[in-house]
Amino acid sequence: MKENIKPQILLTNDDGIRSPGLWAAAEALSAIGYVHVVAPRDQSSGTGRSYPISSDGTISQQTLEINGQDWQVYAVGGTPAQAVLHAVLEVLPQKPDLVVSGINYGENLGESVTASGTVGAALEAASQGIPALAISLEANLKDQMGYSRQVDFSVASHFVALFAERVLRKTLPDDVDVIKVDIPQDAGVDTPWVITQQARHGYYFPRRPNRNHEDWTKPIIIDYDINVDPRLLPEDTDIYTVLVKRQVSVTPLSLNLTSRVNLADLKQILE
Numbered sequence: 001m002k003e004n005i006k007p008q009i010l011l012t013n014d015d016g017i018r019s020p021g022l023w024a025a026a027e028a029l030s031a032i033g034y035v036h037v038v039a040p041r042d043q044s045s046g047t048g049r050s051y052p053i054s055s056d057g058t059i060s061q062q063t064l065e066i067n068g069q070d071w072q073v074y075a076v077g078g079t080p081a082q083a084v085l086h087a088v089l090e091v092l093p094q095k096p097d098l099v100v101s102g103i104n105y106g107e108n109l110g111e112s113v114t115a116s117g118t119v120g121a122a123l124e125a126a127s128q129g130i131p132a133l134a135i136s137l138e139a140n141l142k143d144q145m146g147y148s149r150q151v152d153f154s155v156a157s158h159f160v161a162l163f164a165e166r167v168l169r170k171t172l173p174d175d176v177d178v179i180k181v182d183i184p185q186d187a188g189v190d191t192p193w194v195i196t197q198q199a200r201h202g203y204y205f206p207r208r209p210n211r212n213h214e215d216w217t218k219p220i221i222i223d224y225d226i227n228v229d230p231r232l233l234p235e236d237t238d239i240y241t242v243l244v245k246r247q248v249s250v251t252p253l254s255l256n257l258t259s260r261v262n263l264a265d266l267k268q269i270l271e
Helices: 020-029 080-091 110-115 117-127 154-169 238-245 263-270
Strands: 008-012 034-040 059-066 069-076 098-105 132-137 178-183 193-195 204-206 224-226 248-253
Touching: 008 020, 008 080, 020 034, 020 059, 020 098, 020 154, 034 080, 059 080, 069 080, 080 117, 098 117, 098 154, 117 132, 117 178, 117 248, 132 154, 154 178, 178 238, 238 248
Parallel strands: 008 034, 008 098, 034 069, 098 132, 132 178, 193 248
Antiparallel strands: 059 069, 178 248, 204 224
């Protein structure tokens, strides 16, 4: 972090511009930098890092009153990744020093992270050469698609500010493009945080839709269940850390999706 220069922070999410989690993060981050809020206009969970051509790309400047303070914010007609692009290319006067995505309603763990719009926004920022955080708070499935006021973001806000300040102050190692942080819902500000690896295990499992196959024209959304036995997972994984240890999981992610296999061995198999 440069001396005497207030860091420029872009804040986005996948739950939409009016999410209480977004505004809890905005308040926490405003103590350490100038926060630009550019987020999807609509609920955009599960969109990953997608750029659907059906997005309208509109940008609406709005004034929202949060905790008695007026914020000038921008709602984008698009996915979280597209919100980041519009922010960097059109809205912000300069490239931000940090992008924070969250605070998300619901944890993003294991192999489900590639579907996460929260993580997708952070990966988009990383692809633009900007350090990024993806922050998620464990929540009940029934609370993950709404704006439940029963979810307390105060502890998650503490960790947002903690890791934002540290990432701004130091340079991340090569091949660490995103820091993914998952916070148990019963965590406190003194809950330990640990560096983890992404579990090679699913987390949100799709449920077969309950409808008559003779009427496939009926609109339906596929629901999900969490069905994990964390005892079968290594203790240094994100799932085990959150579900069993009840600690804050801090996972370094890379944009490089190349399989960690001996390429010569793979060549022999394919020849």
